[in-house]
Amino acid sequence: MSAHIGSYDVGSDGTGLLGRERERKMVAALLTALPRGEGRVLHLSGAPGTGKSAVIRFAAAAAGRQGIRVLSTAWAPGERGLRHAALHRLLRPALTGSTGLSAHEGALLDAAFGGGVAVPGTGEPAVPGTCEPVGVPDTGEPAAPGTCEPAAPGTSAVAGPVCARLVPSAPAEPAAPAPAQLAAAVMRLLTAAAEPVLLCVDDLDRLDGASRDTLRALARLCGATRVGLIVAERAAAEVLPLPDAVAVTLGSLPAPQARALVTRAGRATGYAEEQLVLAVARGNPLALTELSLDGGHLGDAAGFGMLPATSRLAEAYAEDVEGLSAATRTVLLTAALSASPVTRDILRASTSLLGSGRAARAGLAETIARGLVAESVGGVGPAGAVEPVGAVGAVGAVGAGSGAGGAAELDAEGVEEGVEENRRLYFPEPLVRPAVLHLESASRRLAAHHALGRGLTSRPHAAWHTAQCVAGPDEELARRLEALAAGPRPGTAVLVALAALDRAARLSPDPERRAARLLRAAELACDHGLTDQALGHARQIDPSELGTFGRALLLWVHDLLPGNSAVGRERIAELCEAARAVAPQDPALTQKLLHAAARRCWWQQAGPGERHMVLRAFEDLRSGPRDARDVAVMALTAALPLPQAEPPRSAPGPADGDGDEQHLVGQVAVLVSDLDRAAPLLEEAEAAVRAGGRYGRLPQLLVPRAMGQIWLGTQWHIAQALAEEGRMIAGRTGQPDWVARATGTLAIIAALRGQHDKALEYAAEVEEASLRLGQNRQLNLAALARALTASGTGRYVEAYARLRFLFADPAAPYAFEQVWGLAFLAEAALPAGEQADARTVVEQVTVMTEAGRAPMPQRILEYADAVLAPDDEAEARYRRALRPGAGAWPLLHGMTQFGYGAWLRRRRRVTDSRTPLATAESVLRSLGAQSRAEQAASELRATGQARDGQSGADDIARVLSPQQLTIARLAARGLTNRAIGEQLRLSPRTVASHLYQIFPKLGVSSRAQLAGRIDTD
Secondary structure, eight states, X not given: OOOOTXXXXXXXXXTTOOSOHHHHHHHHHHHHHGGGTOOOEEEXXXXXXXXHHHHHHHHHHHHHHTTOEEEEEOOOGGGTTOTTHHHHHHHHHHHTTOOOOOHHHHHHHHHHHHSOOBOTTTOSXXXXXXXXXXXXXXXXXXXXXXXXOOOOTXXXXXXXXXXXXXXXXXXXXXXXXXXXXXXXXXXHHHHTSSSXXXXXXXXXXXXXXXXXXXXXXXXXXXXXXXXXXEEEEEOOTTOOOOTXXXXXXXXXXXXXXXXXXXXXXXXXXXXXXXXXXXXXXXXXXXXXXXXXXGGGOOOGGGGGTOOOOXXXXXXXXXXXXXXXXXXXXXXXXXXXXXXXXXXXXXXHHHHHHHXXXXXXXXXXXXXXXXXXXXXXETTBOSTTOOOBTTOSTTOOOOOOOXXXXXXXXXXXXXXXXXXXXTEEEEOSSTTHHHHHHHHSOHHXXXXXXXXXXXXXXXXXXXXXXXXXXXXXXXXXXXXXXXGGGOSOOOTTHHHHHHHHHHHHHHHOSSHHHHHHHHHHHHXXXXXXXXXXXXXXHHTTOOGGGOOHHHHHHHHHHHHHSTTOTTSOTHHHHHHHHXXXXXXXXOHHHXXXXXXXXXXXXXXXXXXXXXXXXXXXXXXXXXXXXXXXHHHHHHHHHSOSOXXXXXXXXXXXXXXXXXXXXXXXXXXXXXHTTOHHHHHHHHHHHHHHHHHTTOTTTHHHHHHHHHHHXXXXXXXXXXXXXXXXXXXXXXXXXXXXXXXXXXXXXXXXXXXXXXXXXXXXXXXXXXXXHHHHHTOTTHHHHHHHHHHHHHHHTTOHHHHHHHHHGGGSOTTSOOOHHHHHHHHHHHHHHHHXXXXXHXXXXXXXXXXXXXXXXXXXXXXXXXXXXXXXXXXXXXXXXXXXXXXXXXXGSHHHHHHHHHHHHHHHHHTTOHHHHHHHHHHHHHHHHHHXXXXXXXXXXXXXXXXXXXXXXXXXXXXXXHXXXXXXXXXXXXXXXXXXXXXXXXHHTOOHHHHHHHHHHHHHHHTOSSHHHHHHHSOOO
């Protein structure tokens, strides 16, 4: 079977090749030159799986579309030892019916393909009378037993296809021709063709020596012919480029293309799994298409933080293992399997398996000489080297611990002689490790586990290996395994922790301890966004076997799992009861349960009864100084405000770098609309969460950051990008509540940008999700988006009614969406004729927040106070709202400038109004709030000042006053008198009066004629 292991899937036309722009251009240049008689040679090299075969297939497909004849060959296992077998398969289509060759050239080809066939694996001539197989045409499959066809007496290999050659009993034929002579005959055969020819040769380094030498000679002859040659082989130090060839080494794919290839392969089912594949594959195309969590079966590779290899991936590295001595293969297996990178540990375990320290050292020396393993001192490899044997991602070298307890006795030769304690082994090519494990039998892996369990000096790592050999319960071993799951788990180290906890649970004799370990694994998987793994761990638990603590822990973890958000408000009471039950035993779990209950109060907009229940439990169970999680519980359940003072932080601890503290403090800041404080905290937490691979947390940070950027950002493309990424990750990590939250944020951004249809689509999605999830909180964002869409199209009455809905219950705690909505409610009140009602709402919010306000809510209240103020007080209040520092919130600043300018114009202070109106238009247009910017531009035109790039001296502008021109343009767009009045703060009767004067001035008698007469821009 032809081996194209190092390639990733490409469509039949070659269009599936991802990236490789340099190689694409080289292939295109080669193909373009062939018809002109400028034959070229392209020599591809690279590590296994880097896509050499994919580039060759791309070239072949491109050549076929251009009418260039393509001849291909590659290594086939059944052709080992057959001289010229690969060359024969390459030329076979051209040999059939070939003409124009001289007798000498025909004799050379016949000598190569018709005689002198070597016995496989020996290079010696075949025994007379035996039948030697040659690969089946085009397929690369070896001939099946019994299918050999004898060649007719006197038949030449050139005359027709040959499946096998029956060597006659006559004396052996003359030796095969020299490579240079045979190459010249081959080139004569190819140049006799009517069309250009492209030769595609894969696996050059694995072809039979005779074919390889002839192809190297052929490369010298391609110039000034219509024959092109593309060859591929594995990169190695001794590999020399073909003569006169352009040499290209294929490396790893860049991150965007690697991510696209993982997505196209479809083996990674979620975002977090995709990130694990990207981390392990390191851009190797074959690994990107093959690696996955394999349905949750992590296998032995999880012990060192890697994903299990597939048969296809293992086969790509099989050649590295073939030919090794038995002792060397044992040492290589031990090193590949070991959770410890310490050279002494690996030699000790290898000695136990081989029974000889000398054999173990010799085997290690051979693996190093072959480049399969390298050694470093102090755990630091050379620049660019991958992590040590016992580590991928952040699983670092393991320091010497206490005795292994039963380490294998060294033989008399002394394994440790000359071996420094701080020497470490690492794999220069990490993918070799899981490949080696896949290639070895289960019994050999089990024996290596046993030896490593007895030989490693690190007790937790020794426990990992011992646990693979134990079938019954063992609590002591389970406790030692838990140590592997402790501490930071960045990168792929989460695989080590999950595998250790799962194995510890299997070893647990007590159901309560077993459940606790499984739930810890489920919580860890949720945190890292591995939803399927979290559900798999949780489903292994039988609640009937659990006591009070186990049931409380199960309740906490279930509240994290997807699909549980729709549980009714009765879950709030269950969480509070569980917190009370475990408070004496586990204060940390008590705090988590109270936080979960408070989260449900917030998401479901629970009534005062549920909120008071949580607060009572919190006050009863949490005494002493408050940490960030305590303050979050209060913020989620109590009415605004919280004091402006910085929420207290927890005491420094080992988890300070995980972003949890910043996340909780940032969450509190968002809840009180203190966006200036929240922004850096959330950004810091996001960086820590990404570094730790805790992808399940990302949506909870990205979406609030996007919301903050609506008010803090100077351009909304950042908010858009954050919301879109948060939505994507939430969807792929099983968090429908945060999908809805991100969608609501996108709806608000779209409404503010004037993309009204898109905003309404998003709002409908949020409303549907709110019903499905049982989370009324989601409706607030949908209401905001619909209200902004209405106000953006001049329907202020509708906008006000939707915004007023947010304040229906004055006793409920105000969320930040309501504080934000207050600005838009005040804006819509004047054209909707609801100033008095709006003042009532503003007064309610003012009273509720008297104890302390963050800067932004204070500015919103000042803006609302100015917009709704009586005319004799409005200017002073606008000036207060526009005092220094107002520009920190660009959207609010633009709204305030617009309101002030419009008020000045209504007071006939036209000149004074131009500056705030121009500022408003500039700020709003920079943000991307096009509909609002147009309103400001319309008001500015009504003052007689034209926008930049527009002339105010055209005929219509001379005939109409600035205000009449604005009304005419709005009417030409199809707006009713009421809608025009709402936008311009005029009564419908005043608008009708203006139109009565406009129509005769422009010589029109209907709105349709007006639309054809006037520019609506």
